[in-house]
Amino acid sequence: MNNKELIDLLEKTRHLDRQQWIALLESYTDEDRAYAAHKAAQTAVKVFGKEIFIRGIVEFSNVCRNDCYYCGIRKSNANCERYRLTKEQILDCCDAGYEYGFRTFVLQSGEDKSFTTDKLCDIVGSIKKAHPDCAVTLSVGELEYEDYKRLFDAGADRYLLRHETANPEHYRKLHPSDMSWQRRMDCLKQLKEIGYQTGCGMMVGAPYQTVEDIADDLMFVERFKPEMIGMGPFIPHKDTPFKDKPAGSYELTLFLISLCRLMLPDCLIPATTALGTIRPDGREHGVMAGANVIMPNLSPMNVRKKYLLYDGKICTGDESAQCRACLERRMESIGYKVIITRGDHKSYDKDSSLR
Numbered sequence: 001m002n003n004k005e006l007i008d009l010l011e012k013t014r015h016l017d018r019q020q021w022i023a024l025l026e027s028y029t030d031e032d033r034a035y036a037a038h039k040a041a042q043t044a045v046k047v048f049g050k051e052i053f054i055r056g057i058v059e060f061s062n063v064c065r066n067d068c069y070y071c072g073i074r075k076s077n078a079n080c081e082r083y084r085l086t087k088e089q090i091l092d093c094c095d096a097g098y099e100y101g102f103r104t105f106v107l108q109s110g111e112d113k114s115f116t117t118d119k120l121c122d123i124v125g126s127i128k129k130a131h132p133d134c135a136v137t138l139s140v141g142e143l144e145y146e147d148y149k150r151l152f153d154a155g156a157d158r159y160l161l162r163h164e165t166a167n168p169e170h171y172r173k174l175h176p177s178d179m180s181w182q183r184r185m186d187c188l189k190q191l192k193e194i195g196y197q198t199g200c201g202m203m204v205g206a207p208y209q210t211v212e213d214i215a216d217d218l219m220f221v222e223r224f225k226p227e228m229i230g231m232g233p234f235i236p237h238k239d240t241p242f243k244d245k246p247a248g249s250y251e252l253t254l255f256l257i258s259l260c261r262l263m264l265p266d267c268l269i270p271a272t273t274a275l276g277t278i279r280p281d282g283r284e285h286g287v288m289a290g291a292n293v294i295m296p297n298l299s300p301m302n303v304r305k306k307y308l309l310y311d312g313k314i315c316t317g318d319e320s321a322q323c324r325a326c327l328e329r330r331m332e333s334i335g336y337k338v339i340i341t342r343g344d345h346k347s348y349d350k351d352s353s354l355r
């Protein structure tokens with residue numbers, strides 16, 4: 001089968017086997033990529049129309065107990081100036097975001113144990129009370145089942161926890177030995193079981209990543225059926241062990257967005273900030289390759305430069321005070337419209353607004 005036939009098969013059956021994934025990933029051309037992007041964008045338009053969901057991210061703490069080799073806020077980075085927002089600051093960000101039209105707030109942080117589950121439940125509950133028509137997404141790393149459950153009961157709707165790689169050996173090359181691939185997988189399973197709309201994902205072109213690893217990532221996505229998939233290119237950060245590793249491929253990131261869209265048509269797939277960082281119009285191209293979500297920053301301006309997972313991150317300077325207007329223009333320039341909605345996954349749409 002040639003690559004176009006493989007893409008057709010994926011579109012039709014939403015499945016490729018491992019050998020087929022590897023063959024496609026090893027030999028795709030720009031033309032194949034354009035073919036997949038066209039089909040993926042068509043698929044997204046069938047499901048979502050030409051409408052883009054937005055989420056406001058509040059990066060509320062860059063303190064992290066982990067030491068991932070790729071990440072700029074890892075605990076060993078002494079050059080990272082640490083900060084924590086107060087509950088009031090977090091609520092203020094959400095209030096401001098609400099005025100801009102955001103109906104999902106993503107609370108993201110390093111694994112900062114000073115934000116206990118009690119505290120986080122209080123913050124989530126307060127946001128839901130102030131904005132009952134909004135969804136809250138958490139992205140605060142690995143917790144115990146009990147904590148995930150309590151946060152869900154406090155009103156959290158969604159959870160982002162990238163699996164990073166479906167290959168445990170590859171995982172060990174990206175993380176110190178006190179972090180466990182199995183634990184990450186268990187967390188993801190628990191999140192789904194509890195009832196969160198759950199997001200997994202990986203960095204494209206992470207150091208030591210092979211074509212086989214990506215095939216395994218895609219097969220994991222097929223099995224796990226996440227409601228969301230976050231994928232961006234790996235971008236080195238100057239104060240990490242991976243500072244000299246090459247950045248991931250922009251083109252491969254776009255291709256993988258398209259392949260995931262064809263595999264899971266309903267999935268919420270963002271055009272990530274990392275994609276917009278390696279190319280000025282990366283997020284637009286992400287949407288044209290099948291993404292349907294954009295996640296701009298709602299963090300206070302004075303902390304944005306401190307939440308740097310990788311070098312060169314966009315929207316950290318003064319120019320970004322009006323992310324919302326900027327994105328609206330960007331999306332309109334490619335014929336899409338940013339809409340004011342929670343933007344739930346289809347399977348949660350009916351009753352989730354009542355929770």
Ligand code: 5AD
Nearest residue numbers: 070071162203233234235274309310
């Ligand atoms: N480049 C790109 N993405 C990164 N992440 C962390 N560090 C980097 C980097 N250097 C991603 C990881 C993490 C998510 C929050 O950000 O996949 O799960």
Ligand code: FES
Nearest residue numbers: 064066068071074
């Ligand atoms: Fe914080 Fe990886 S460095 S979770």
